[in-house]
Amino acid sequence: MIDRKFQILGSETPNLIGRSNILDNILTSLNKPVPDHLQVVGARFSGKTVLLNALKSRLERDGSSPYSAVLLWDLGHRTPQSDQEFLTQFAQQLAIVLEENQPDYAAHLNQSEDMPYQHIAEVLELLNRETKILVIFDGFDKPLSSSQLTRNLWDQLRELAQNSSLRLITNSRKTLRELIRNPEAQTSDFWNIFLSTPVRVDCFDEGEIAEILTGPCGLEYEKGALTELYNNTNGSPIILIEVLNHLIHNNSKVKITNAAVQEATEYSYESVESFIDALWHDCAPATQELTRLISESGEAQNVNFSDKQSILEKGFARASGSKLVKPSRLLNRYLTSLADEGGSLDRLFSEAQSYEANFNNVIAKRINQLPNIDSELNRYLLRCVEDLPNHPGVCLSGIRGIVDRSFDLIWNAEFGGKTIPEGYFDVWRHNGEPSDIQGFKTSFPQGAKRLRLLKLLTGSERSNSLAKVVSRSTYFVISSACPFGDFGQHQEGENIDLSMIYSALLLCVELVASLSRDLEKLDS
Numbered sequence: 001m002i003d004r005k006f007q008i009l010g011s012e013t014p015n016l017i018g019r020s021n022i023l024d025n026i027l028t029s030l031n032k033p034v035p036d037h038l039q040v041v042g043a044r045f046s047g048k049t050v051l052l053n054a055l056k057s058r059l060e061r062d063g064s065s066p067y068s069a070v071l072l073w074d075l076g077h078r079t080p081q082s083d084q085e086f087l088t089q090f091a092q093q094l095a096i097v098l099e100e101n102q103p104d105y106a107a108h109l110n111q112s113e114d115m116p117y118q119h120i121a122e123v124l125e126l127l128n129r130e131t132k133i134l135v136i137f138d139g140f141d142k143p144l145s146s147s148q149l150t151r152n153l154w155d156q157l158r159e160l161a162q163n164s165s166l167r168l169i170t171n172s173r174k175t176l177r178e179l180i181r182n183p184e185a186q187t188s189d190f191w192n193i194f195l196s197t198p199v200r201v202d203c204f205d206e207g208e209i210a211e212i213l214t215g216p217c218g219l220e221y222e223k224g225a226l227t228e229l230y231n232n233t234n235g236s237p238i239i240l241i242e243v244l245n246h247l248i249h250n251n252s253k254v255k256i257t258n259a260a261v262q263e264a265t266e267y268s269y270e271s272v273e274s275f276i277d278a279l280w281h282d283c284a285p286a287t288q289e290l291t292r293l294i295s296e297s298g299e300a301q302n303v304n305f306s307d308k309q310s311i312l313e314k315g316f317a318r319a320s321g322s323k324l325v326k327p328s329r330l331l332n333r334y335l336t337s338l339a340d341e342g343g344s345l346d347r348l349f350s351e352a353q354s355y356e357a358n359f360n361n362v363i364a365k366r367i368n369q370l371p372n373i374d375s376e377l378n379r380y381l382l383r384c385v386e387d388l389p390n391h392p393g394v395c396l397s398g399i400r401g402i403v404d405r406s407f408d409l410i411w412n413a414e415f416g417g418k419t420i421p422e423g424y425f426d427v428w429r430h431n432g433e434p435s436d437i438q439g440f441k442t443s444f445p446q447g448a449k450r451l452r453l454l455k456l457l458t459g460s461e462r463s464n465s466l467a468k469v470v471s472r473s474t475y476f477v478i479s480s481a482c483p484f485g486d487f488g489q490h491q492e493g494e495n496i497d498l499s500m501i502y503s504a505l506l507l508c509v510e511l512v513a514s515l516s517r518d519l520e521k522l523d524s
Helices: 018-030 048-061 083-098 103-110 115-129 152-160 189-193 206-214 222-235 236-253 257-280 283-296 307-311 328-338 345-349 352-368 374-389 392-396 399-415 420-429 435-441 448-456 472-489 498-523
Strands: 038-041 067-074 132-138 165-171 300-301 318-320 324-326
Touching: 018 038, 018 048, 038 048, 038 318, 048 067, 048 132, 048 165, 067 083, 083 103, 083 115, 083 132, 083 152, 115 132, 115 152, 115 236, 115 498, 132 152, 152 165, 152 189, 206 222, 206 307, 206 392, 222 257, 222 328, 236 257, 257 328, 283 300, 283 307, 283 324, 283 328, 307 318, 307 324, 345 352, 345 399, 352 374, 352 498, 374 392, 374 399, 392 399, 392 472, 392 498, 399 448, 399 472, 420 435, 420 448, 420 498, 472 498
Parallel strands: 038 165, 067 132, 132 165
Antiparallel strands: 300 324, 318 324
């Protein structure tokens, strides 16, 4: 057991180390005549919450700050599960931070259980003449992982954010548009209020590590020691900090050498292995495979933006022009400790536990085989794969988006929108199809009625297919996927079986494959 100079985990938020440039840039954005709404983005363990706590403290200490109150709302715990619950908790949280300087407004918000949005709007309108409030949505990934929060909520938040008295900062592991699960919510203008370039909390570079060594650590070092420290950690914040703890513990009064860094790295591995493991499992299977390639060969070229960002933000490698190079030595050690996944099917899938741990890699491989896949469907599929095996319920809730997007692509391909040609109804009436389908002329079908229209379009018991491109295969597979989309929205109290979710997701992959083949006919 060592006496750690820098806190790693615990109930208290650690002090900020480094990051002065990022903090200054955020303050500059917030102190402009018309301040920005910001999104802070970074990998797990990157120190986003530490940074935002430091921002909160800085603003609260600054007597000249235009912000009289700062709310840092932890949405990762007690996450709202509905629009009403979100607004109710929001009103309660605002009341807490307004209590000291605006007790009347706080009291008004505490009485807003039935009409939280209206009461928040009233308070913000009054505050427009007096001051500003900064609201930080910490752990914003969690509410966005739920499809229960609707476009109406986001539209309401956008209206609130139009007040000069309110500025918002979100904190998440991905950009907001990457996180939205509810297809209808994607169309909200709320996402457009944020500065388009996110504030990224990435790994420390070599210069920043040098400043940390001489500043907070109070250490002198040989040049080779700095390079060794950077090579061992690639500046990954939580890994670097733990190595520094060991370095300080054993070398607090001597000049740091290359050998001392190697020794500290060796001693720290046991305590950082769990962090590396968590970061590893945050990667999509395709990104894991690419990381293995970099570890084995030393570099990778022409990497797509998503994989590149995921690898760099975790400190698994560094960028050099168009290449990814220099996998960290601690990562290499971790990968060496993993069992080789490239070999035996029996080892990977013979036991239920190993099947559940590895089958998401099979689905990821299948997705990679699909050519010309719609970018939005691809995003939905990859996000679902990332949710497995640890979050099957979240994955299930995302299937609705796959189904809805598939229907939209079908209607656009067949009708150019949501207006059915008049001649189709004449054919169906002549063939003796039920008369109630004539109602589709004035009210385009929604929900389960979409399947009825698609069946008519691709051929029913009485009518031949009128479809230009969509096949019967696509109809049958989307018919099977639809119930899972509905189930994902109504999981109350259900024990979600992971193997069933794998089957449902693989079904969705084959839906996308079938639809992609159909849509290729448009280009032929």
